[in-house]
Amino acid sequence: MKCFAYAQKLIVVLLLMMGLSACQSTPQSLYQKVGEQAGLERLVDAFINQIGQDEVIFHYFKQTNVSHFRAGFVSHLCDVLGGPCQYDGDSMVQIHTGMHINERDFNHAVDLLIAAMDEVGIAHPVQNQILAKLAPMRSEIIKI
Amino acid sequence: MKWFSALLLLSLSLGALADGKLLATPGVSQIEGSAGGGIVPWAQLAGYASEDEWAVSGFCSRGDVKNYRLDVCGVQANIFDRIELSYAEQDFDVPALNTNIEQDISAIKVRLYGDIVYSDWPQLSVGVQHKSLQDGTVATLVGAEHTSGNDVYVAMSKLHLGALNGYNWFWNITARYSEANQIGLLGFGGNNVDKQWLLEGSSAVFLSREFALGVEFREKQNNLGLGESHWRDVFIAWLPNKSISVTAAWLDLGSIAGVDKQTGWYVSITGYF
Numbered sequence: 035m036k037c038f039a040y041a042q043k044l045i046v047v048l049l050l051m052m053g054l055s056a057c058q059s060t061p062q063s064l065y066q067k068v069g070e071q072a073g074l075e076r077l078v079d080a081f082i083n084q085i086g087q088d089e090v091i092f093h094y095f096k097q098t099n100v101s102h103f104r105a106g107f108v109s110h111l112c113d114v115l116g117g118p119c120q121y122d123g124d125s126m127v128q129i130h131t132g133m134h135i136n137e138r139d140f141n142h143a144v145d146l147l148i149a150a151m152d153e154v155g156i157a158h159p160v161q162n163q164i165l166a167k168l169a170p171m172r173s174e175i176i177k178i
Numbered sequence: 179m180k181w182f183s184a185l186l187l188l189s190l191s192l193g194a195l196a197d198g199k200l201l202a203t204p205g206v207s208q209i210e211g212s213a214g215g216g217i218v219p220w221a222q223l224a225g226y227a228s229e230d231e232w233a234v235s236g237f238c239s240r241g242d243v244k245n246y247r248l249d250v251c252g253v254q255a256n257i258f259d260r261i262e263l264s265y266a267e268q269d270f271d272v273p274a275l276n277t278n279i280e281q282d283i284s285a286i287k288v289r290l291y292g293d294i295v296y297s298d299w300p301q302l303s304v305g306v307q308h309k310s311l312q313d314g315t316v317a318t319l320v321g322a323e324h325t326s327g328n329d330v331y332v333a334m335s336k337l338h339l340g341a342l343n344g345y346n347w348f349w350n351i352t353a354r355y356s357e358a359n360q361i362g363l364l365g366f367g368g369n370n371v372d373k374q375w376l377l378e379g380s381s382a383v384f385l386s387r388e389f390a391l392g393v394e395f396r397e398k399q400n401n402l403g404l405g406e407s408h409w410r411d412v413f414i415a416w417l418p419n420k421s422i423s424v425t426a427a428w429l430d431l432g433s434i435a436g437v438d439k440q441t442g443w444y445v446s447i448t449g450y451f
Contacts, residue, residue, distance in 0.1 A: 159344020
């Protein structure tokens with residue numbers, strides 16, 4: 035019983051620590067947290083590199099113009115993560131129609147994006163906040 | 179058990195490896211064999227199968243409290259992330275009486291709606307756990323009406339990305355319609371008692387991709403008049419990849435068969451194919 039109470043206290047302390055660590059920093063946009071334009075370019079380059087070495091989803095990108103994809107994804111991320119950009123490229127639906135991406139391959143791409151974020155040193159909480167911004171787009175990407 | 183083991187081996191030899199879900203999203207394996215936490219079945223289905231895949235998984239768990247010990251091993255199949263079939267064998271050891279109670283649980287869970295990460299509303303599933311004691315002597319002795327029974331449940335779960343200052347937050351709520359005494363180990367029903375809806379809940383914070391720290395609660399009814407208590411645990415789960423998970427917990431199971439202060443530890447391991 036004592037141990038149980040200690041464990042509960044430990045959880046409360048951990049939750050408080052997570053809360054406090056956020057309070058200490060001044061509010062920053064996700065765009066700033068990933069290192070602005072240069073940081074986004076590093077992230078997208080790492081993601082492209084992950085895709086290039088991947089057997090599962092590389093085939094979706096066979097027809098892709100890499101520099102067009104790179105510029106589009108950087109601009110899109112900049113917009114979505116609160117940076118000073120307005121993404122004016124093709125919509126997610128336009129881009130992914132006819133690709134018939136299934137649940138599995140979508141999640142595999144998420145795994146690769148996480149690997150890319152790890153590679154460029156984006157902190158775990160920031161990674162999750164980025165994923166939270168991107169997750170709602172899934173319905174405009176898969177099974178179309 | 180043999181049939182499932184054969185299926186497990188077959189899938190291994192065929193190299194069928196489902197990895198279509200995100201890491202950690204299937205949860206772990208609860209003591210009645212369903213995907214869940216340690217004591218609560220969750221809305222997620224076992225294994226990493228997405229809607230185009232199937233998966234099998236196997237687990238063993240041990241709960242060790244002051245006067246009792248429960249060992250469970252089981253297998254799970256996930257069919258297109260729509261249906262979960264599971265089978266588990268429980269061995270409940272009562273050293274004081276120099277006896278053990280064995281129970282088999284066959285279960286099915288059906289996902290009705292959603293995805294714990296992506297859907298607007300929480301993932302929703304329903305399930306049935308069919309439990310059967312191999313020898314009902316102890317159950318009958320303590321006043322249980324039946325030696326087998328069915329638990330029906332509805333479970334709802336959601337993972338909120340980055341919800342706690344960037345950390346992922348998970349919750350699950352389950353409502354179970356049951357008359358099981360101590361999850362069935364002491365039989366089902368009692369004198370003039372009916373099945374009841376019981377509330378169960380789990381919540382966890384992901385400290386990283388691989389580690390989740392959480393708590394669980396499971397409401398219990400007191401059909402036998404032996405002071406059956408609600409169950410609680412605090413757990414830490416380690417999910418390093420899509421092939422294995424290891425969970426450790428601190429249990430507070432209250433009073434079991436009239437013997438109170440049943441606290442202790444729990445450990446569980448699940449392998450995914």
